[in-house]
Amino acid sequence: MKIEVWTWGTGGPFGRELGASSSRRRRGHTATSILISEEGDGSGATAHCMIDAGAPAVESMIEKGISSPDILFLTHPHFDHISDLDRLANSRMRGLMVREGVRDIEEAKGLFGPLAVVGAGDCINHPADGVRARFGYLEGLVSWKPISAYDTWHSVHQEDAAGRGNGSVEIYRASEERGGCITEITGEVGRAFSSVAQSGSRTDGLLPLEFKLLPVSHSKHAPGSSIFVFRFREGVIGQGMPGEEWEDAPTINVVISGDFKSMEDWVVDSHDLLDPACLVLDTNTIIACGKYHASFQENKSLIDRWTTGDEEVLVLLNHISGFGDYVEGFYDGVPDDRDWQEAVDGYAPKPKVTVRIAEDGGCYRIK
Numbered sequence: 001m002k003i004e005v006w007t008w009g010t011g012g013p014f015g016r017e018l019g020a021s022s023s024r025r026r027r028g029h030t031a032t033s034i035l036i037s038e039e040g041d042g043s044g045a046t047a048h049c050m051i052d053a054g055a056p057a058v059e060s061m062i063e064k065g066i067s068s069p070d071i072l073f074l075t076h077p078h079f080d081h082i083s084d085l086d087r088l089a090n091s092r093m094r095g096l097m098v099r100e101g102v103r104d105i106e107e108a109k110g111l112f113g114p115l116a117v118v119g120a121g122d123c124i125n126h127p128a129d130g131v132r133a134r135f136g137y138l139e140g141l142v143s144w145k146p147i148s149a150y151d152t153w154h155s156v157h158q159e160d161a162a163g164r165g166n167g168s169v170e171i172y173r174a175s176e177e178r179g180g181c182i183t184e185i186t187g188e189v190g191r192a193f194s195s196v197a198q199s200g201s202r203t204d205g206l207l208p209l210e211f212k213l214l215p216v217s218h219s220k221h222a223p224g225s226s227i228f229v230f231r232f233r234e235g236v237i238g239q240g241m242p243g244e245e246w247e248d249a250p251t252i253n254v255v256i257s258g259d260f261k262s263m264e265d266w267v268v269d270s271h272d273l274l275d276p277a278c279l280v281l282d283t284n285t286i287i288a289c290g291k292y293h294a295s296f297q298e299n300k301s302l303i304d305r306w307t308t309g310d311e312e313v314l315v316l317l318n319h320i321s322g323f324g325d326y327v328e329g330f331y332d333g334v335p336d337d338r339d340w341q342e343a344v345d346g347y348a349p350k351p352k353v354t355v356r357i358a359e360d361g362g363c364y365r366i367k
């Protein structure tokens with residue numbers, strides 16, 4: 001199994017400052033992709049899970065030759081995390097049409113089905129601030145999948161991806177009696193249909209992956225703000241429904257935070273956050289402690305808490321802004337890349353822990 005984490009945009013909510021210094025690297029809004037494929041598999045079969053959809057993620061993915069996502073997870077409904085959702089839904093469907101020689105959009109909707117959009121219940125459905133309140137018109141191109149239960153493993157299972165590229169994706173809540181393994185459906189969240197990789201390639205079974213949401217505090221206009229834990233099990237890729245063989249399979253966790261200022265102790269202490277293979281972390285400022293985002297100063301203690309030093313962990317600092325550092329007087333201007341690098345270089349994490357600034361279009365192989 002090969003897992004790559006791609007980071008798109010990686011900038012703060014407002015990007016660079018218009019009319020001010022251009023010394024800072026170009027960074028757009030935030031999005032992350034996890035690409036999973038079979039090691040040495042020449043079929044090009046790849047499962048693509050996208051987390052957040054800040055612009056210009058779609059253009060960046062096209063430039064890098066990345067296939068459409070099978071499923072989109074949203075950490076919260078702030079604009080800088082959903083600003084490319086319209087583009088993503090439309091561009092994906094049109095990409096499928098062109099690739100498969102379908103000329104009628106209504107026919108295409110029947111053939112390929114909508115993109116599954118997964119988030120906490122309020123993130124999707126909050127009447128004022130939920131993503132559906134803003135992008136409800138995309139129904140048909142997307143399929144909304146609100147998740148009602150925090151701290152509960154869910155499974156994404158891809159049934160059949162043969163044929164014209166319309167593999168079905170289903171989301172199940174895990175059975176707790178089975179240690180998180182799914183041998184029975186204890187509460188179906190929803191059924192989604194999603195396209196998968198290249199036509200003609202059999203990617204069924206590349207998913208399943210499992211995921212859970214943990215709640216975080218961000219801002220009052222970001223209902224359902226969550227951190228995502230993704231769990232991949234080695235050796236079970238390509239199999240059908242998860243069964244007993246899953247219980248002994250080694251796991252690889254990837255943790256993706258959206259924006260957060262703080263989280264409750266039980267979340268910080270969650271065993272699922274310990275020693276992930278990759279941790280993508282909202283790190284908005286270097287020193288300044290604003291109201292809505294964690295700073296690098298604060299995140300250092302989280303990184304120390306979530307790593308033991310016994311496992312390889314790649315930490316990617318994301319959502320880079322630094323504007324608060326300027327406002328609070330820690331820097332004379334908005335910190336540029338050199339300032340950020342100096343801050344990172346001045347931090348000594350535990351052994352086997354690597355801390356890097358996530359790059360726009362960066363690809364990080366973690367397995």
Ligand SMILES: [Zn+2]
Binds near residue numbers: 012078080081
């Ligand atoms: Zn944000």
Ligand SMILES: [Zn+2]
Binds near residue numbers: 076078218222259
């Ligand atoms: Zn936000």
